[in-house]
Amino acid sequence: xxxxxxxxxxxxxxxxxxxxxxxxxxxxxxxxxxxxxxxxxxxxxxxxxxxxxxxxxxxxxxxxxxxxxxxxxxxxxxxxxxxxxxxxxxxxxxxxxxxxxxxxxxxxxxxxxxxxxxxxxxxxxxxxxxxxxxxxxxxxxxxxxxxxxxxxxxxxxxxxxxxxxxxxxxxxxxxxxxxxxxxxxxxxxxxxxxxxxxxxxxxxxxxxxxxxxxxxxxxxxxxxxxxxxxxxxxxxxxxxxxxxxxxxxxxxxxxxxxxxxxxxxxx
Ligand code: DGL
Numbered sequence: 001x002x003x004x005x006x007x008x009x010x011x012x013x014x015x016x017x018x019x020x021x022x023x024x025x026x027x028x029x030x031x032x033x034x035x036x037x038x039x040x041x042x043x044x045x046x047x048x049x050x051x052x053x054x055x056x057x058x059x060x061x062x063x064x065x066x067x068x069x070x071x072x073x074x075x076x077x078x079x080x081x082x083x084x085x086x087x088x089x090x091x092x093x094x095x096x097x098x099x100x101x102x103x104x105x106x107x108x109x110x111x112x113x114x115x116x117x118x119x120x121x122x123x124x125x126x127x128x129x130x131x132x133x134x135x136x137x138x139x140x141x142x143x144x145x146x147x148x149x150x151x152x153x154x155x156x157x158x159x160x161x162x163x164x165x166x167x168x169x170x171x172x173x174x175x176x177x178x179x180x181x182x183x184x185x186x187x188x189x190x191x192x193x194x195x196x197x198x199x200x201x202x203x204x205x206x207x208x209x210x211x212x213x214x215x216x217x218x219x220x221x222x223x224x225x226x227x228x229x230x231x232x233x234x235x236x237x238x239x240x241x242x243x244x245x246x247x248x249x250x251x252x253x254x255x256x257x258x259x260x261x262x263x264x265x266x267x
Pocket of ligand 1: 039043071075182
């Protein structure tokens, strides 16, 4: 039995990260958990995001995983130090890999970061980027409407370009040459974002960034047996499965619903 890599996200968007890892590591077993009962994390307080992230991580640790990937940018921006207290296995969020790539891409050191309200409020990306490149000027912006557009499957609808123009006008004015797509859903809008900002702005997809990080950790493990995929959600399996098939380009099998908590309410 192979030990799997565990990946969690607030919902379905983390499948962009899952897809990148599956492509890069065909022999690894992957277990994905999407917290569809409590999505979105973006507008929630840091304490709530930490509490949910710890519960998600505990569930995956119970499955005997060897590495934990936090695909959710909002969780990665506040919960990593808390998750590291739960286990000694490698626990990797998307902020550091994405920031490293952004700094390596940028020539003029004017870097944009877009994400959920929670991610932007945490300043996790700007702190990480400025730690790597103290002269960098970071322009951060929350784009909350991007998530529902993607979940609705409207990334090619004219409204997507309209909303991208509205949000990203300040980025254009600030003359950035690199933009971090700091949310699981945003890579699915990258063609629209690129069209608006033009080819001279490089887009950083944290899914790719994390793949490179994992290469260093896992490169020797190739046993020739195709890796198995397992998917767990905390609610709405049908909605998850339908958006998932759009993101992954294939139907899901091995999807199960789990309950992470007994009961929270007080009468
Ligand atoms: N997965 C979240 C992120 O990457 C986006 C969706 C949400 O708000 O939960 O930040």
